[in-house]
Amino acid sequence: MSSETIDYKDSLNLPKTDFPMRAGLPKREPDWLARWEDMDIYGRLREKAKADPSRRPFTLHDGPPYANGHLHIGHALNKTIKDMIVRSHQMMGRDARYIPGWDCHGLPIEWKIEEQYRKKGKNKDEVPVVDFRQECRKFAEGWVDIQREEFKRLGVTGNWADPYLTMDFHAERVIAEEFMKFLMNGTLYQGSKPVMWSPVEKTALAEAEIEYHDHKSHTIWVPFRVRRGGNAQMPLLDEEADYDGANQAILADQLHAARVVIWTTTPWTIPSNKAVAFNPAISYGLYEVEETQDESWTKPGDVYLFADTLAAEALEKSRVTRFRRVRDVSTQELSGLTLEHPFAGLEGANGFWDYDVPMIDGDHVTDEAGTGFVHTAPSHGADDYDCFVKRGWMDRMTYNVGEESEFLAHVPFFAGLQVFDRKGKEGKANRAVIDKLVEAGGLIARGQVKHSYPHSWRSKAPVIFRNTPQWFAAIDKPVGDGLDLMGTTIRERALKSIDELVQWTPHTGRNRLFSMIETRPDWVLSRQRAWGVPLTCFVRKGAERTDPDFLLRDPAVNARIAEAFEAEGADCWYADGAKERFLGADHNPDDFEQVFDILDVWFDSGSTHAFVLRDREDGTADGIADVYMEGTDQHRGWFHSSLLQACGTLGRAPYRNVVTHGFTLDAKGMKMSKSLGNTIVPETVVKQYGADILRLWVAQSDYTADQRIGPEILKGVADSYRRLRNTMRFLLGSLNDYSDEIRVARDDMPPLEQLVLHMVERLDREVKEGYADFDFQGVFQKVFQFATVDLSAFYFDIRKDALYCDGMDSLARRSALTVLDILFHRLTTWLAPILVFTMEEVWLQRFPGDDSSVHLQDMPDTPPNWHDPVLAEWSLSLRALRRVVTGALELERQSKTIGSSLEAAPIVYLTQEMRDKIGDDTEKFATICITSQIDLRVEPVPEGAFTLPDVPGVGVVFAKAEGAKCQRCWKILPDVGTHSHADVCGRCDGVLGG
The missing domain is CATH 1.10.730.20 (Isoleucyl-tRNA Synthetase; Domain 1)
Incomplete structure (x- = not known):
């Protein structure tokens, strides 16, 4: 033929x-999404699980995003990882459930409505609170629908038809019930302490709502006079003088003539000063001014107290050109001093500042900057506050600054002046205080410093520390609930849960959260806003906060509140007659005040385990999630608040695994920002490449670090x-x-x-x-x-x-x-x-x-x-030998000696050990090397043979295959031309029916 x-x-x-070959993903993916929705893939998987008791439940609890804007690339990373977790566990034989959720309360949404009001010239405070809350609800509903479709477009599977929303009536009921557990177990209390406060948003902020930016602050050096001994200049002794015996009185007078200098970057807190702190571990000295420049606020003969390492710098700032150190000042001497406030005795102040200012010791004082003495205003600083709590001086707290960072009407000279205005710009308070200090002779130097300063992550405006009455959960007080397996206090339970109940991916997440819980203060639960779940409690009028009857603890009242919230939502708390309705016939409404603060939004999201995992049919039997998965910022956010909340109500962490991903950065490793023009929007990637490419980017990245x-x-x-x-x-x-x-x-x-x-x-x-x-x-x-x-x-x-x-x-x-x-x-x-x-x-x-x-x-x-370990060993030898052969043939191909490896019949020199490993079947080895023939020789490698350094004892000498080319399989074999089909090999002739 x-x-x-x-x-x-x-x-x-x-x-x-x-x-x-061309995927066409952007156009084709929506069709698959529609197909899955028609098939109800998620529902069918649940039915499959019901029919198979061996499929154990696996639940990833969704950390709720805020319903207030389009998705960014961080959302895509987050939801894709979650989807991979859920799908993979489902396909490994689990009943993997995923209930997506949204955080609908709180400042992010309220702030959006206020922005709309401001554009219309509308005042939020003039709008009935329920109407305002309804607008917030409607806004959140709209963004839930938008974000749901954006998440689904990424291929994320889940119960999209029935997600959880923190603003659902049942959710609001459970959040209130979870709060009332703190009320009933004795950990809830009202206290007064400085919290980070946003003058722009007029609310307290949690640490998770704070970010730090550079800010230019005023700096001032303020001398405090010693109250006893007056200000008369006394004879000073030389440093070498004998201070024993009769000289003690002179030393005391000498100290009384000096002034203690503090340094601060918050001049506006000086009117609230209540003490000056020092550190016993720091060396202090008495310094006399000998010579100054013109326009100095000091003069020769003035005597000041400084930390020795900071004296020269501080005196230089005050234009002192020559000074001398008079002597050491001991801790005992410092602790015995009582100072005057810089505004003491000012005309027109009506004695407002005519109180003693004690010297107190504090470990927070350092000699790294300033003067070694710290102006202490317990209403405006965490360390300051702690010093006063330690001493039981809570009656000395001040209430001088209002919710818009304005001095209140009772403060002389400064009433109405703001630290920051409603746009976050500097108000008049700082400069007014500085001017009054100059007038009072209470300044020796001033300047400005650029430093990292806390800002609200929403308004981007600077915040202040402000003392306000707030509601707290005590984390070191025994929880009276009997759930003591992991400890008796919230902190003990949290720390023990972290180490004994939870797996961390990556493990560094454990260290981060543990250190935060270990040192954190009591949890501030309250916010002074309108959109959220109110603190559903009543306080007895006229009772002190420490009075056991200050808070009303009545299960019947709590039950009425819960039932009303289930039917009507939290808006019913603000309805006319709400107090009378909830107190019922057992309590006189005139005896109680209704609390109208709302719960911190982190309490809302921290409570989600209760109404998602515990209450839903598709939740978990024990109310515990298999996985919580969020970004690393949630160690201070959702991981943190969920842990505290659950340890207060469940007695343990609400999760078994915590998985953490990093942040998304641009290709150069920079943070994405609209101003830099380096943002990557998920929608853009999906339209250009398809969602699978975005998902593959996630899978190819080490999500535990920051992503580029x-x-x-x-x-x-x-x-x-x-x-x-x-x-x-x-x-x-x-x-x-x-x-x-x-x-x-x-x-x-x-x-x-x-x-x-x-x-x-x-x-x-x-x-x-x-x-x-x-x-x-x-x-x-x-x-x-x-x-x-x-x-x-x-x-x-x-x-x-x-x-x-x-x-x-x-x-x-x-x-x-x-x-x-x-x-x-x-x-x-x-x-x-x-x-x-x-x-x-x-x-x-x-x-x-x-x-x-x-x-x-x-x-x-x-x-x-x-x-098969034996085959695995055979494979290592086989593939090593094959690499030498293919390497040798590639050189021949590059030199145009051959066009295909089937034109070759290489001679392979190898050791007996290698021959024993790969076997004697040369035809099989030729097939593996994709050559027509091969010659295996157990001989030393000749000079000039092709070798590879990592395959010792093996060399290849090129030779061309002998015979003719089979026109069907293209192998060159000696038998071609000897069969019924003249131009094919024996194998091909047999297939053709030769």
Whole structure:
């Protein structure tokens, strides 16, 4: 038969598939989303779990985002990681539930409504509170709907039809009930302490609502006179004088003539000064001014007290050109001093500041900056406050500054002046205080300093420390609930939970949260705002805060509140007659005041475990989540507040695992900002590349560190995607004629197929362990390496010959197809949690049908007998030897000696040990090296042979294959031309029916 009349290509078993190389994800992904919604994939998975009791529940509890704007790239990172966790655990045999949620109360949303009011010239305070709250609710509802669709577009699965909202009536009921547990267990109290306060937003802020920016502050050096001994200049003694005996009186007078100098960056707090602090560990001295420049606020003969390491700098600031250190000043001397306030005795002050200012010791005082003495205003500083609490001086707290950072009407000279105005700009208070100090002779120097200063993360305006009555949860007071397994106080329970009940990914999260809980103060629960769940409690009029009857603790009142909130929502707290309704007939409304502060929004989100995990049918039996997963900022946010809240009501942490991701940065590692023009918006990425590329970016990154993203990075991700898609396309094309009837048992397969199954067994364990440990980068890297290197570049490359050219019933071809079918099911399910759209496309290409979906599958169980260490050892030798051969042939290809490796018949020199490892089958080894022939010689490597340093004892000498080229399989073999089909080899002639 003439070879010219036969098109041998038609006789080959070439891959056949409609699976496109170009994905077209942006256009096609919405169709899959619609398909999943029509199928109700999430609901079907829940039904599947109900029918299989062996599927244990697995719940990732969603940290609620604020419903107040479009998604940013951090949202995409966060929700994608969560989705990978849920999907992977579902496909590993769990009943993986995901209830998305939203934080709907609090300042972020209230602030948006106020912005709308300001644009319309409308005053929030003139709007009925319930009307204002309804506007907040409507605003939040709108953004919930928008964000829900944006999250779904990323391929995130979950109970989108029934998410949780903190503003749902049942949620508001439970939040109130959780608060009332603190009321009833004795940890709730009203106190007065300085909190970070936003003059712009007129509310207290939590630490999690604070960010730090550079700010320029006034600096002042203020001398405090010693009250006893007056200000008369007394004779000074030389440093070498004998201070014993009779000189003690002179020393005392000398000290009484001096002035203690403080340094502060908050001049506006001077009117609230109540003490001056020193540190016994610091060396102090008495310094006399000898000479000054013009315009100095000091004069020769003035005597001041300073820390020795700071005296020279402070005196230089006050234009002193010469001074002398008179003597040491002991801690005992300092502690015996009583000072005068700088404004004491001022005309027009009506004695407002005519009180003693004690000297007190404090560990917070340092000699790193200032003077070594700290002006102490307990109403405006945390350390200051702690010093007064330690001494039981709570009656000395001041209430001089209002909610807009204005001095209140009772403060002489400064009433009405603000520290910061409503736009966050500096008010008149600081300069007025400085001017009054100059007038009173209470200043020796002034200046300005640029330093890191706390700002509100919403208004971006600076905040102040301000003493206000607030409601607190005591974290070191025994909780009277009997849930003492993890400790008796909230702090003990939290710290013990962190170490004994929770797994941390990464482990550094444990250290961060532990140190925060270890040192944190009592939890401030109250905010002075309108949109949120109110503190549902009543206080007895005229009672002191320390009175046991100050707070009304009545289970019947609490029950009435809970029932009303369930039916009407928290707005009913503000309705006319609410106090009478809730107090009922057992209490006289005239005896009680209703509290109208709202709960800190972190209490809302910290309580979500109760109404999501505990109360919902799709929650958890014990009210504990398997996973909480958020960004690292939530160690001071949601992880933190949830831990405190649950330890106060459940007695333990509400989670078993805490997973933390970093922040998203641009390609250069800079924080994204609209002003810099370096923001990456999820919607833009999805429109250009598709959501799967964004998800693959997440999977390829180490999410536990900060993430970088940019156009070039996304191009690299898209390239990895294309390579993986190529692998899946080859699988689909090769399996087009596979059926289970040709399946080959593992033990009947050639060693190469058994080797691949060994790789599958090992990788299957690694993939499942990686998913269980939330290591998506590790999972993807291993699967990608396997798919593109072990399969595409090794196994597929070798087995194309058998798949294309062997007869339909050949063992090699049937074994290869069996392995390809196994690989198909493993790769699609391994990768489905990451590439949700692409693996669905791959699955439907092979298994079309209305009810078909890869997301309804589990990752297949892998037989343990696929594990074969002997084959693994054989593989190492085989692949090492193959690398030497392919390296040698590549040089010949580059030099144009050959065009294809099938033109070669290399001579391979190797050791007996290597020969024993790979076996004697040269035809098999030629197939593995993709050459037509090969010659294996157990001989020393000749000079000039091609070698590789990491494969000792092996060398390759190139030789061309002998014979003619088979026109069907392209191998060059001696028998070509000796069969009934004149231009094919014996194998191909047999397939053709020779």
